[in-house]
Structures are given as C-alpha cells and as structure tokens.
Amino acid sequence: MDFKTFVFYFLSAILLFAAVRVITARNPVHAVLYLVLSFFTAGGLWLLLHAEFLAIMLVLVYIGAVMVLFLFVVMMLDINLERLRQGFWSNLWVGLPVAVLMVAEMALVLTGRYFGAEALPTPPPQPADYSNTKELGRIIYTDYVYPFELASVILLVAIIAAVALTLRRRKDTKYTDPSKQIAVKRNERVRMVSMPAEKE
Amino acid sequence: MTEMQKLYLLVPLAPLAGAIIAGLFGKAIGRAGAHWVTILGVAVSFVASIFVYQDVAAGNVFNGTVYTWATSGDLKFEVGFLIDSLTTTMMLVVTFVSLMVHIYTIGYMHDDPGYQRFFSYISLFTFSMLMLVMSNNFLQLFFGWEAVGLVSYLLIGFWYTRPSAIFANLKAFLVNRVGDFGFLLGIGLIAAYTGSLNYADVFAQGQKLASTHVELFQGEPWTLVTVICICLFIGAMGKSAQVPLHVWLPDSMEGPTPISALIHAATMVTAGIFMVSRMSPLFELSDVALSFVMVIGAITALFMGFLGIIQNDIKRVVAYSTLSQLGYMTVALGASAYSVAIFHLMTHAFFKALLFLAAGSVIIGMHHDQDIRNMGGLRKYMPITWITSLVGSLALIGTPFLSGFYSKDSIIEAVALSHLPGAGFAHFAVLAGVFVTAFYSFRMYFLVFHGKERFHVHAGHGHDAHGHGQHGTPHESPRVVTVPLILLAIPSVVIGYLTVQPMLFGDFFEGAIVVSEQHPVMAELAHHFKGALAMGLHAFVTAPFWLALAGVALAWFFYLKRPELPQAIRAKFGLVYEILENKYYFDRINEVVFAGGARLVGRGLWKGGDQGLIDGIVVNGSAKVVYWVAQITRLFQSGYIYQYAFSMIIGVFVLLTFWFNRG
C-alpha cells in the first residue's frame, strides 16, 4: 500500500463516518457541520484524482457559500429533530429489509469486475504544466457550450421562480418613497380655505 | 378533383348541410328557416343529380375513391363513388321524391312542435340514402344502409309520446336487425374470401366465388356465391320488407305521412331492390339464390295484396299495396330482369309517393281521421286530391299507357319467360296479384271519394287520436300539399311511356347491370317488344288488363252498388277473414315463437347468467375489486412524501430484482 492508497482510504473513512453522522446527529447544527466535513473530505478525494479545480470549487462554493447559508437557516429555524424522527422506528421494519436487499444487489453489480482498475484503462499521464482548469474551460466553452447555456437558463429560471414565489409587498410596512416626496405639489400639502370672517 | 367529382360530392353533402343546420340551429333559424334551408339543400342536390345524369348519359362512368378512412392490413376502408346509369336513376328518384316530400311537409306538419326536427331528419335521410346508392364499396353501402335504418327508426317514432309509435319503431328496429345480421354476414364473407370491399374488385373475383364450395350442412356443398347472395338478400328482405321480415312496414305507418311516402314507399324500402341489382354480377352466378329471391318475392306480392283488401286504415291499405309491389320488384330480380325491377322501382316511387301524399292530404282534410269507413264522397270537397288519387290508383293497377302498366306488365312477362325453379308459381302469383291490386286499390278509392258521405254520422264519436270531435266538413288541402301531388302525378302518367324503351331494351344499364347468358329473359323480352305504343295497345288483349278490370268492377259492385255485400261475405267466410285480419298470424308467431323463445332464453340468461354470473361475480365482484383497490390506493395515497418516495424505491427495487438475472 503506497501513500496515495493510504490517503484514499483515510479520507474515505472520514467521509463515510461524516455522512452517517449527518443522519444520526441529534443536533441539527452538528449535522450540518458533519455535512461540511464530508464535503471537505470529498474535495480531498478529488485532489487525489488530479481534479484540483473541482476540489477547489467544491470547497469554495459548497462549503464557503452554500453550507454557510444553510447553517444560518438551520440555526434560525429551530428545527425539532425529535419530532421529525417520530416515524423512524415504526417505518424501519419495512424500510430496512428493502434497504438491505438493495444494497446487496448494488454491491453485486458494483464490484471490481466491472469497475475495478483492471476494467477501466489508466488515464495517460499528463505533463507537469497541464492545467485542469484550462482544459475544463476549453471544453465547456466549445463542445459543451449548449449544455452550459442550458445550465445558465436553468439558473435564470431558478431566480425567476424564487422571486415569483417569495417577493411580496407587505401591506403593513411603513416606508417612505423619496420620489413621491420630491414630486409633491404645494396644493397637496396646503389647503386654502376661505371662510367668512367671524364676528365677536 | 375534377369538376364532376365536386358535383358528386355536392349531391349528398347539400342535404347533409341542410340537416345539420336545421338540426343544430333549428331554434335559431326558426320554422321557416328550417324548411327553406333543407328544401334548398335537397333542391341543389336534385339539380346536381340532373347534371350528373346528363354526364352519365353522355357516357362518363365514374368509379373512384374520394377519401381513404383507414387501412387495416390489406383491407381498405374508403369512401368512394360509383356513378353509372343505375346510380343516377336512383339519385334522380331519391332527390325528386324527397324534394316533393319536403315541400309537402310544410303543409302536413304545419302545426307540429317538432317541425325543425322533422326537416332535419328527412334531409338526413336523403343524405344517407344518397350515400347508399352512390357507394362503390360494401362498407359505405352498409353505412348508408344503417343510416337510413336509423333515420327510419327515428321517424317512425317521431311522435314519441304515442305508445303505438314507440312500439312500431322498436318493431322496425328489431326486424331490421335480423335482416342486417344476414347482410353483415354476407359482407363479412365477401371481405374474408376476396380481401376487398370494393364492388369492382369483388365482382372481378365472382368466378372464384362461384367455384368455391362450402359445406353448410354435412355432405351438402353449396357454392360460396350462393351463400353470399342469400345472406345479402336476407338483408334486402329486412329493408325491403319481404315475407317473413315484412311485419314492421305496416306498423311503420305510425310515423307522419310524408315519411311513409318518402321512406316507406318510394326510397328506403327499395334499397334492397337496388342492392340486389347492384350485385347482379354475383346473383347471376347462382341459380339457387335467384330462385330463392323469386319465390320470396312472389309470396310477398300475392299474400300481402290479400291483406290490403280488409284494411280500413287508409295508410295501411297503401302500406300493404307497397309490400305487394315490392314483391313484384323482387320477383323481377329473381327472374334476372334487374332493369325491369329498377324500372318498376322508379315508376312505383312516383305513383306510390303520390298515393301516400294523397292519403295524407285526405287525412288532413278529414282532420286526422284515417278510417276509410268514415269517409266517402270526398270527390266534391277535395277535387285535386281526388283526381291525383285516381291517377295514382290507375297507374298502380296497370292501366295501359300509364307508368305502372309498363313496369308491371314487363315483370309479368319476364317471369313468364324465366325457367328457374319456382317461376311457374311466381307467374301465377303476379297474375293473381294484378286482380287483387286492382280490387283493394279501387275499394279504397271508392270508399274514400265516392258513395255516401259517412263522416257526418261519426261526427260525435271523436275516437281517433287527433280528431277531438272537431269533424267538420272536409276541405281541400293548402297549395304546398296539392302542388307536390300534381308534380308527382305527371311522372306517374308519362314516365313509363317515355322511358320504357331506353331503360328496358336500350343500353341504358349497360355495364351497371350484368345478366348472364343462361338467363336470357331480357333478350327474349326485347324480342317481343315493338315500342311503347304497341305495347300499350297490345295490353287490351292480354290477361292482366282484364284481370285488373275485373278487380275494379268487383270493387265497384261491392262498395258502390251493393255496399251490404262485403258484410255478408265476411260472415260467410269467417275463417278466411279471421286469417287475413290477423295478417296470417305472422305477428302472433313472432310474438309466441321468437319473442317468447327469446324471453325464455333471456329469463334463463338473466337468472343464471346475469344474476348469478354477471351480477354475482362480475358486477358485485368488480365493485368489490374497485372498492378494494380504492382502499389500497387510499392507504398508499396518504399524502406523506416519504411514503410516495418509498413507493418509488420499491418500484426500483422490484425492477432491479426481476431483471437482475436477465442482464
């Protein structure tokens, strides 16, 4: 076992442990933190595969942006995990056998016979100045320009959907509209009233 | 599509458009709108038919597909037209009579609340009938066949609040189903053995059908063409009311009179005759089938005539007369004299429509009393109806030079020349029929228009459905009624004289009707024929003329000279009268044997099959299954996402497990 293999198994073990803890942790904040850990180790695995750009993206985008946002939401929402878990034991007896059988079947297929190092050719070694990022950029903007554009449209739809579903004008907020304030005319503010003079 | 093809399409589609407009938008366009639009449709159709006729007369025969509806394997379902002399003759007859009936209806149905509905139906009928006659394939023929049956059903039951009308239309429907069953079997056999539904393709394979044998009964091989022809003819028997499937036609008189004229005298009932003529290339290949046709026709011609003698309902007399005349046409078909049959069909369409419409006019004049015993002496009050009725009756009994004479005499002569088994009986039947026809026709004529005025006597009774005691003096009908009568009387007089030469002995039906050399009836007939005038003059020395005269004389003697005599005879021959009164017990037999048997089978099926099997197991069982499934679904359709997701996972799991070892 060389050093690389050792690192692989080390990271994988942490990844699996963290993944299990995401589900089993009692405290939701802990669960999210375990999720961060699992992403981080996954990033390490990417690095082992020379996919440094993807690894960095994973850390930057998922951990740096998404997870932090997620953490805030979880902390603010005050989720009661105990209530969510109520059905867990009653449904376990149906779910567990199916899960076990599924895992067994998957294990039978996903063995080394089909996915082992022998089954797949070793990628050709790349020169030292090989840039993963550049390659990825090149392929995204040439061969995969169509899927790339589509992905951007999907993001646009997500934005539109988010705006459509959440943006609302609350009736009870008190706010001032500067443009209205400026555009106001004199006769809207002061009303001239003519009254007969009062006599004592 | 050429100009002519557009014209062909116009002929059926114009009445259809009228029917749709009057049917769907009847309320919007009002009563006048309804009759204008339908009459316009039929008139357009009539004019177009004339053009088509001229085109065909110039020698242009069309046979082609207009539209392919569906293809199933090698079998094509198409809408197509076969336009030849036979078709155009029918088209002219149908559109002309229909036009007359449309106009007449304005007067007859004047006060009826279902005015628009009625016009829509009769236009729809015209469309269906035209589709039937213009068809070039069996499928469309069957469509038209069923469509005219449907409209006939609707119209017999037009006054659907009368129980008798409902009974009559149900009867017509059921009896026609028997005929249609045979017809459909015939078409099925054709499709199965020839692989085509197109006339031309089927006729081309006629010899093959004639040489194929099937064993219906052990050891008795029949040629396939015989089986097919008899099956087809059973269909014709239903539609053209031949014994024993005739029972629906007299009852169909429950419908409004214009319908009786259009559908149950002039056009629809002749569809069977037309169909057999159209199938002449097949029928010619089977002597057995021709004999069968002839004998059935002869029985109908004679025995239905007898029934006409004792009827007292004016429309029923005409109805039995129609049955008898249809028998004549069928006999002609059996004798291979198809052109004569079509010729008689045409002349009959005119004078029978005339007689029916005249009867309708009398009914209007009598304030919807239909009993001829309550009439008499109407000559004075309804002069136009009287004269046209006389013309129609004279034409019907075969007075020389009138249209009925040429067609009927030709039939009698054709039968005399036929050598098929049964021709002797048929000849006797049609000869005797002449006498009977003359007798009942003039019995009705004398009772209605001559003699004592009996309507005042019965004024107080008010026994009929519409009368309500308002019997006043009869009056002549409005012009919309009398004009069609006059227009129909003209062809009733002259059409026979004008067309006998080309239709029977010219080459008018060349190519449309096929007569094999083994049945040279027409050729021999042509041999004797010396021209229309000579034929009329010659009639005075032949038996039919004197038989008809004897019939008229006897009717005069019994009903004008000695009106007490019929009563005495009836007392004397009680049994005969009884049999006739009960229409040879056909209805009774049907009622007891068929209906009773059917009820017995039905009861058995109901108790055992329906209550036990269907209700017990299938219905209640399936209700239980539905309930059970609904419960299960409700259980799973709980609304919880995790259960939904679980169901998906289970799905994947099942697929994975089942197909795991197949890979």
Added chain:
Amino acid sequence: MNFTIPDLYPASAEIFVLIMACVVLLVDLVAGKSRRWMAYFLTQLTLIGAFAITLFTMDGRTVLTFANGFIDDTFSDILKLVLYFSVAVVLIYGRSYMAERRLENGEFYLLVLFATLGMMVLISASHFLTLYLGLELMSLSLYAMVAINRDSAVCTEAAMKYFVLGALASGLLLYGISMIYGATGTLELPGVRQALYFNSANSKVLVFGLVFVVAGLAFKLGVVPFHMWIPDVYQGAPTAVTLFIGSAPKLAAFAMAIRLLVMGLFELAEQWQTMLMLLAVLSIALGNLAAIAQSNLKRMLAYSAISHMGFMLLGVLSGVVAGDPRYAVPAYSSAMFYAVSYVLMSLGAFGMILLLSRAGFEAENLEDFKGLNKRSPWFAFVMMILMFSMAGIPFFVGFFAKFAVLQAVVAAGHIWLAVFAVVLSLVGAFYYLRVVKLMYFDPPADTTPIRAPFDMRLLLSANGLAVALLGAMPQAILDYCAYAFIGGR
C-alpha cells in the same frame, strides 16, 4: 485552440424562444401590472413564431449539432409543432382563470415559456447531458408554476411534493445514466447505441443502469408505481397549471422515452420492453380502478392520465419482437398517435373545468357538472365528445388511438396484454360515462350562466369537434406519426 462555431440553424427555434423569453421578462418588468396583456401577447407571438420557424426549417433531414448534443429530425419537428400548439391552447384556456385569481403574473408566462424551452430541448436531445438539462429546465419551471398560488396551502404542499419526488426521480435517472456511461464510455445517445451494438460485455451494469433510467422516465410519465405525485399535484395545482402539466409535458415525456430507450438503449429492448410491460399493466389497472372512486374531477382525470400513459407505453413496448425490429415503426408511431390524441383530449377536458370555473369558484367536483345540458347544451355536447373519446368509444379519435396501440400489441404477439387492456378500458369507460350521465340526466345544482371569453369558447368548441372529426381521418394522423419515425432515416 481551435473553435468552430456550431451550426445554429437547426436550433433556431430554441434560440428564438430563449431570446423571446428574455424579451418578455424585460417587457413585463417595464410594462407593469396594467399592461399584463403585453406579456400574454408576446408569449403567444413567441409560440407562433417558433411554430413558423420549425415548420419552415423542417426538411426531413436529420442534423446533429452542438457537438452531437442536439438532434433535429422529423420526429422532433413534428412533436415540437404539436407542443407549440398545445401550449398556445393552454394559455388561451388558462388566461382568464389566472386573471380572475390574480395569478396572471408576467412570471407565469415566463415560466410557461421556459418550460416550453425545456421540453423543446428534451425533444431534441441526443446526449444524456442535454436530455437531463432539458428535463430539469422543464421540471423546475413546472414546480414553480404549481406553487404560483403561494398563499394557498394546498398549492404549496403539492409543489413541495412534486419538487422533492422530482428531485428523487432525477437522482435515479442520473444514477442510471452514470452507470450506462460507465459501461459504454460515452454520453451521446447514438454513441451509446453503437457501443451496445458492438459490445455487450457489461450487460449486468447496463441492466442495472437501465432500471434506474426507466424509473426516472416512469416518474415523468407518471406510471405506477412512480405515479404517486400525479393525483396530488393535479388536484393541488391551479387548474390552468394542471392543464399545462397534463398536456404538453406528456409529449415531452414521450419524446424522452423514445430518445432514451429507442435512440440510445435500443439494443436492450428485450429488457426494457418487459419492464415497461409491468409498469403498463399496473398503470392501466390502477389508473382505471382508482379513478372510479374519485369524486373530484381533477383527481379523476389524474388517474385517467395514469391509465392513458400506461396505454401509451403499450405502443412503446411492442416495437421489437424476438430481436426483430420489423414492427418498430408502426408500434412507435401508434404510441405517438396515442400521446398526441391524449394531449388533445386532456386539453379539452381541463378546458371544460376552466370554462365552468369562475372567480372564487372551482368547478372541479363531479357535482359541478350536474345538469350541464340544461345550462349549456353545446358545451355539454363538447364534454360528452371528450369523455366518449377518452373512454375509447368509436369513432372518436381516442378510439383509434387505442385501436392503433392494441394493434401493435397484438402484432407483437401479446394477446393477453391486449385483452387485459381492453377489459380495463371497459371498466374505465364507467367513470367517463358517469360524467355524461351527470350532465344529461341530473338536475343542475348551480344555474349560474357560463361566462368565458370568446376566444376560449371558440377554441374549446373547436377542440371538441377536432376530437370528433379526427376520428374520421385516423389514417392521416397515423401516417404523419409514421413519417416522424421514418422521415429522418
């Protein structure tokens, strides 16, 4: 670094729709609430324009572009034409409904356009990646549309279910795709087919992946047991959105099935045909039986949709008999005929619900159709045609669709399957005819006169008549469907 600009011509309709969607977005922003009609108008214009572009660029050739990610063939052209048409109809039917409920936002039209774009991408996908992206584009828009009435708890719940289950289904699909990629080494659908043709070594992995792909597909089609979302979403969504979900996406799902299974995994036909058979049998049975127990019309139509999709699968699964692809074209074209005619009937049926609904009142219960004949004989007649056609009564278009599919099944030798389908469609006829009975023989419970915009009334009438009249020319439609499969090859 060399980069050739891809051939944009075949994708011109997609590009047009995308540009117009952005235009609608901006115009609606500027126009504001009072000029909402501009968004509507532009959306319809977009659909008409796309229709014209697709029609005029249709040349019977098969062109691949965008590095084999996009395919333009007769199949895609014909399906897209039907797609534009059905979306336009949805908008006409749904507009007043949405306006009455104050849901007629510019976003609604935008989402419709983006969903349409997603479906177009899906229909023209020749690459697993573009297929998946098209699917997501469509689905995401649909999720948002279901939730568009955000103040309604039912809507939100339905959207949530749809979203979560849809995500699960997408996961399954992606997992399956990754397996197939692992076994064949390519993501291009024609490439996958080639690889399978020359090399069948990793068949275990392939079948493993196939199961997941079929599961993802089955979710989109909504067949048992991946159907659970359908009744809840159909019922929960605003009816105009249900109308949309119930029509155009069915075409897209059909296209997805053809692209995935026929274009990509054709060599595995023996496997997926039997899988689909299981799904079809379950769907036809459960859809028809469960529909009987429903009192909500939208829910009833949801179960009916399940059984109809099962019927459509019957056509897809009879293409290859014992390794012989002779029957493929008639079978697939019969399925296409079924999909198209179902969309037509579904549009009409939901359109009727929209017609009877008005502000503050949803005519979604069977009760609401009572005595419709008294209120409007014409629309009762239209509804009767639609119900008859859905029940498969001759000679409406639904009958011929069923007939064509069953013919394919029989040709493939599965007589028992055909008999089973016929028996259950007879059972199913019950609940369609019940609607007719309610309309014609029961006294009306509600006598409010029916008010609807003229264009909707006209189109709905035309829709009903089309269902009746297309029954007179089934051969022509079948020929078009067959042309879709033959034309491009």
